[in-house]
Amino acid sequence: MSEDVSQNRIFQLDDHIANLIAAGEVVERPASVVKELVENSIDAAANNITVYLEDGGKELIKVVDNGCGMTRDDAVTCLQRHATSKISSAEDLEAIATLGFRGEALPSIASVSYFNLTTKTEWTNEATELVVEGGTITDLRMVGAPQGTTISVGRIFFNTPARLKFLKSSQTELSHISDIIGQFAIAYPHISFKLIHNDRDVLTSPGTSQRINSIVQVLGKDTAKNLVPINYTQGLVAVEGFIGNPTLTRNHRRDQVFFVNGRPIRSRTITHALDMAYRGLLQPARFPVAVILINIEPELVDVNVHPTKAEVKFSSENEIHSVVHRAANQALMAGAAAPTIGAVDQPPVQILSNQPSNPYPTQQKLEIPDEESLKQFSDALAQRRAQVISSEPGPDPFVWGQGTGVPMEESPVTEANFDTARTVALTGVRVIGQAKNMYIVAVCDDGILILDQHVAHERVIYDSLIKRSTDQSADIQGMLLPATISFSARESAILSQRLDDVRKIGYDLEEFGQNTYLLRGSPAGLKPEVAESVLKEIVTELLETSIARHLVVRRDQVLITASCKMAVKAGEPMAMPEMSKLVEDLLKCENPFVCPHGRPIVVSLSNWELARKFHRA
Ligand code: ADP
Ligand code: MG
16 A cells, blocks of 8 residues: 555754754853854954943844954855864764854854854955844845954844743843853953943953953952962862852852863752862851862763753763862862951051041952962962961951952052961960950960950861761760750751761760650760750751751751850850860861851951051061
8 A cells, every 4th residue: 555645744844943943942042142152252262252232132242253253155154054163073072172063053043133244264355244134144245344253143032022022131131141251251361351231341351361360350359359279180180260268158159150171061060069178167058159160181071961061971970079079178278268357458547537436448459369379379378387367458357258348449460469478377376365255365476366266166166076976986974863855846856857966966865755855964075054055055046947948957057056056155254274275276176267157267467467557567
């Protein structure tokens, strides 16, 4: 029986529809267009890339580069589906060294916009201009233009109303675009990027090749100041970049940017490795700032796993995890930093000022060290095994990381203005006394220190709890008479969940009837008379945390809460020997500068600063 051809239902789609479908994947919003165009400019070896936008890119996106440009024929070919100059064989897919490779972006973008391409190579006198409307080439002419490529994308999605509807406000679209340009600016410090929206400059990167300079432009000076460099190589994987010291945190992860071979990506592996490195250093729901660039043999990473190339697949995710974790750990150790008292480069205090409430004038200079001096700086510190206290201007000397809210005066970046004279090593520390029943005042070889007694104690207890819970041997002091303690149903539920951890802290506790527990011993070092109330406080806080964050409380949280509750409080007088012991214990901690909640422990005033302030220098 012969087949009835009229019953066939499968047809090959024509190129136009194929492009529209591809556009559905690649071109989600103006930011995706910007990403593809800028990637092309980078692949074309441009060192100057300017992006002009109108109305968040909805009306116009124009990308101008000074890259290699295209010949007339290539300009026409680049609009064909799967036309690319970047790979030519299946083997090439195994080791992609460019940002693009699929040959899909330009035809897709051109199919959903009013598209204009002007391009010129160094070998011709004239440039080619191509005009495309909704995927159809309507004009091709020779024009005058400098070397490079300019692509304008007007009225994106004008012919796909369903897509158009999903575009957000200009502000939202702009912020997505500026995130992307910011990422590229950080990844490619030798390229000068410029983002202009409705004729106003939004972002400019200097193209100086110093990554820290781009970071200053993208993340701001205050953030850049609190970054420590990371640099680590293990086998075939090299990690570089900057991570925030533990007082520089966000309530979101948007300021964590990762790159693999220059490609901005998202990665759970990297995110997790970072979280591990900061464990115990941050408050709950706070996230570090991080710029992490991974360089790896292209063969060891598959970049062809995501429609917009926003994710990659490593041949060994474990390896990446371990390298990033180590890199971050090492950097945090080398760069552990604490704030100093007051600003360094501030005008002398004005005695006649009638604004006594703010002794720290606002015209302060901030120094941003360049990459090289940052490295030297951290090397020098590692050598001295010094924990560093870097200068930190601010209106309130005791609140670290708080900006003044006042525009900062530009200051040139030189090595000289980031000298180690401003760092304080914690050697020769001697306690002098207590201030306001809150602070321990001490001297050290390099200057004067003020420690927050509560957070200092918290750090000491936390470290010892961590140590004990891994050695399995909690120091318990037995009680003569066991006490019965009752809890609410919810408290009791959370306590029974975390009973093992609470025992590891040193509470010898067992369940004893409904919502009641029997306490036979309490943590050594904790005054027995407060053992019970501290336990109650711990449980209450664990309950609050679990409610507030809809979370099962983790062991870490138990330890952090316990250290906070067991620590000496602000307002409690302390005797000299007690303070000396505390400081001595603190100096043995891995990170004596930041408490487990992420608060600073020590502020300092270096000899150098004192000399400056008293005009001795
Ligand atoms: P891909 O980047 O995956 O190759 P595209 O559709 O983005 O695919 O670009 C197609 C081709 O057009 C590229 O391979 C490149 O040869 C050329 N091209 C695109 N943009 C530029 C540019 N700004 N400068 C020079 N050549 C470009
Ligand atoms: Mg491309």
